[in-house]
Amino acid sequence: MEETGTERRRLVVIGGGIAGSLLAKSLQFHADVTFIDPKEYFEITWASLRTMVEPSFGERSVINHRDYFTNGRIVTSTAIGITETEVLTADDRSIAYDYLVIATGHRDPVPKTRMERLDQYQAENQKIKSAQSVLIVGGGPTGVELAGEIAVDFPEKQVTLVHSGSRLLEFIGPKASDKTLQWLTSKRVNVKLEQKVDLNSITNNNDTKTYHTSAGETIRADCHFLCTGKPLGSEWLEDTILKNILDGQGRLMVDEYLRVKGRKNIFAIGDITDIPEIKQGYLAQKHASVAAENLKLLMATGKERKMSTYKPGSTTALVSLGRRDAVAQFPFTTISGIVPGMIKSRDLFVGKTRKQRGLQPH
Numbered sequence: 001m002e003e004t005g006t007e008r009r010r011l012v013v014i015g016g017g018i019a020g021s022l023l024a025k026s027l028q029f030h031a032d033v034t035f036i037d038p039k040e041y042f043e044i045t046w047a048s049l050r051t052m053v054e055p056s057f058g059e060r061s062v063i064n065h066r067d068y069f070t071n072g073r074i075v076t077s078t079a080i081g082i083t084e085t086e087v088l089t090a091d092d093r094s095i096a097y098d099y100l101v102i103a104t105g106h107r108d109p110v111p112k113t114r115m116e117r118l119d120q121y122q123a124e125n126q127k128i129k130s131a132q133s134v135l136i137v138g139g140g141p142t143g144v145e146l147a148g149e150i151a152v153d154f155p156e157k158q159v160t161l162v163h164s165g166s167r168l169l170e171f172i173g174p175k176a177s178d179k180t181l182q183w184l185t186s187k188r189v190n191v192k193l194e195q196k197v198d199l200n201s202i203t204n205n206n207d208t209k210t211y212h213t214s215a216g217e218t219i220r221a222d223c224h225f226l227c228t229g230k231p232l233g234s235e236w237l238e239d240t241i242l243k244n245i246l247d248g249q250g251r252l253m254v255d256e257y258l259r260v261k262g263r264k265n266i267f268a269i270g271d272i273t274d275i276p277e278i279k280q281g282y283l284a285q286k287h288a289s290v291a292a293e294n295l296k297l298l299m300a301t302g303k304e305r306k307m308s309t310y311k312p313g314s315t316t317a318l319v320s321l322g323r324r325d326a327v328a329q330f331p332f333t334t335i336s337g338i339v340p341g342m343i344k345s346r347d348l349f350v351g352k353t354r355k356q357r358g359l360q361p362h
C-alpha cells in the first residue's frame with residue numbers, strides 16, 4: 001500500500017449504524033468508498049421507541065443509505081472476514097481496500113429494507129394498541145424508554161417492567177436510576193428489580209399470558225417486549241487477522257488516533273471499540289469525525305504525525321421519559337423532568353442527526 005499519490009484510495013466501511021453512516025458520508029468525495037451493511041438503511045436508534053408508539057416517526061428516523069451516501073458503492077451484506085488486503089462478505093464478495101473502518105457496533109436482526117422496517121413498526125404499534133397490559137423485559141435504556149413512551153401515550157395500559165439488576169439504567173449512575181424509578185412509579189409502571197422472566201414458561205389463558213419470574217412471582221400481561229440489549233457485532237472478527245486485537249469483552253482495541261492497535265490502515269469507531277467511556281451514539285459520532293479527519297490526512301499526505309487524537313468522552317447521558325420528560329446525567333449533576341426533556345424528548349435529536357448527514361431535518 002502506497003501512502004501518497006493522486007489516485008483515489010479504496011476505503012471500505014463496515015457497518016451502517018450511527019458511526020459508520022457518518023464516516024461514509026463524510027468521506028464519500030475523498031476516497032473510492034465501499035459501504036457494507038446488511039440492511040439498506042440507517043436508523044436513528046434513539047428514535048426507535050417513539051416509533052413503536054407513533055409509527056410515522058420512522059419516516060424521518062429510518063433513512064435509506066442512498067439518501068445521504070450518494071457517491072460510492074453500497075454492498076448490502078454482512079462482513080464475515082478480513083485479510084490484509086480484502087474484506088469478505090456473506091454473499092461471496094472479496095472487496096479490496098487500502099483503508100478500512102470497522103463500525104459494527106451491535107448486531108440487530110432487523111429487516112433488510114426500509115419498507116419492511118416501517119411495516120415492522122406498524123405491527124409493533126398494533127401489538128401495543130391491542131394490549132391492555134404490557135410486560136417489558138429489561139431495564140436498560142431501551143426498556144426504560146419504551147416503558148416511558150407507553151406510559152405517556154397509553155396511560156390506561158398496565159405496564160410492568162422486570163429487570164435482572166438491582167437498579168435501572170446501570171450504564172449510568174445510581175442517582176439517574178433513582179430518579180427514573182420515581183418517574184416510572186409516578187406513571188403507574190410496576191417495576192420489579194432483581195428478577196428474570198422465564199420466557200420458556202409462558203402460559204396462555206385466552207388473550208392474556210402468564211409469565212413466571214426467577215423470584216417466584218407471576219405476571220399477567222397481554223404481550224411482552226424483550227429489551228435486554230443487543231450482542232456486540234464483533235463475533236465475526238474472531239477468525240480474522242484482528243482476532244488477537246479483541247479484548248476480553250470482544251471489543252477492538254484502538255490507539256489514540258482510533259486505529260486498531262498495531263495496524264496503520266485499519267480504524268475502528270463506535271461501540272465496537274475498547275475506549276473507556278460509556279457507549280453512546282453522540283460519542284460514536286465524535287469517533288467518526290476524528291477518524292474521518294485522520295483518514296483524509298493519511299490518504300492525501302500520508303503524514304501520520306499530524307493525525308488528531310481522540311480523548312475519551314464525558315459521562316453525559318440523556319434518557320427520555322415519554323414525550324416531555326427525561327433524566328440527564330451530566331459530569332457534576334443528575335437532573336430529571338421537563339428541563340432535560342426539552343433537550344431530547346420532543347424530537348429525540350432526529351432533526352439534528354439528519355442534518356449531520358446532509359439531509360433536511362423535516
Ligand SMILES: Cc1cc2nc3c(=O)[nH]c(=O)nc-3n(C[C@H](O)[C@H](O)[C@H](O)COP(=O)(O)OP(=O)(O)OC[C@H]3O[C@@H](n4cnc5c(N)ncnc54)[C@H](O)[C@@H]3O)c2cc1C
Nearest residue numbers: 015016017018019046079104105106233270271280281282
Ligand atoms: C434505545 C436506545 C436509546 C439510545 N439513546 C441514545 C441517546 O439518546 N444518545 C446517544 O448518544 N446514544 C444513545 N444510544 C446508544 C447508541 O445508539 C449507540 O451508542 C450507537 O448506536 C453506537 O453506534 P455504532 O455505529 O457504533 O453501532 P450501531 O449503531 O449498533 O451500528 C452497527 C451497524 O453495524 C452493522 N453490522 C453489524 N455487524 C456487521 C457485519 N458483520 N457486517 C456489516 N455490518 C454489520 C449493523 O447492521 C449496524 O448497522 C441509545 C441506544 C439505544 C438502544
